[in-house]
Amino acid sequence: MFLDPAAYLRLDAVESFGTTSTGASFATSTGDLLEVTCYGEGVFRLRLGPNTRPNYGLIVGRAKPCTVNQREPGEWTIASGHASLELSGVPLSFRLKWNDAPVFGSITDCHFRGFTRLPAVGRATRGGLWTAAFAL
Numbered sequence: 001m002f003l004d005p006a007a008y009l010r011l012d013a014v015e016s017f018g019t020t021s022t023g024a025s026f027a028t029s030t031g032d033l034l035e036v037t038c039y040g041e042g043v044f045r046l047r048l049g050p051n052t053r054p055n056y057g058l059i060v061g062r063a064k065p066c067t068v069n070q071r072e073p074g075e076w077t078i079a080s081g082h083a084s085l086e087l088s089g090v091p092l093s094f095r096l097k098w099n100d101a102p103v104f105g106s107i108t109d110c111h112f113r114g115f116t117r118l119p120a121v122g123r124a125t126r127g128g129l130w131t132a133a134f135a136l
Helices: none
Strands: 008-010 012-022 023-028 033-040 043-048 067-072 075-078 085-090 092-098 103-108 121-124 130-132
Touching: 033 075, 033 130, 043 075, 103 130
Parallel strands: none
Antiparallel strands: 008 121, 012 023, 023 033, 033 043, 067 075, 075 085, 085 092, 092 103, 121 130
């Protein structure tokens, strides 16, 4: 299967809808909702788009308290214990840290024009498909 990066809209998290004691919600450039929920130290759930699928019970725990801070416009940190999830809004990307050391995150491989080769988070222009690219 060939992945055409041009077939996907690169998402931006343009505005925070607000925070709760267990996470935050954001509006994206495509009109989709991004929800981030903490389920414990180092356990974060990112969900994009409408909630139209059945609940298969993959996450059975309850959401846990965390702190949400906006470092700068378009940048947020969601922390729980030694873990933190950093979100950058334009383009939407994330970095998971443990004791302030990065352990996982969005793609960092850039094209010579300065943008990532694949969308860090993208939605297909047609067909309801999503993509996420990670730095490994």
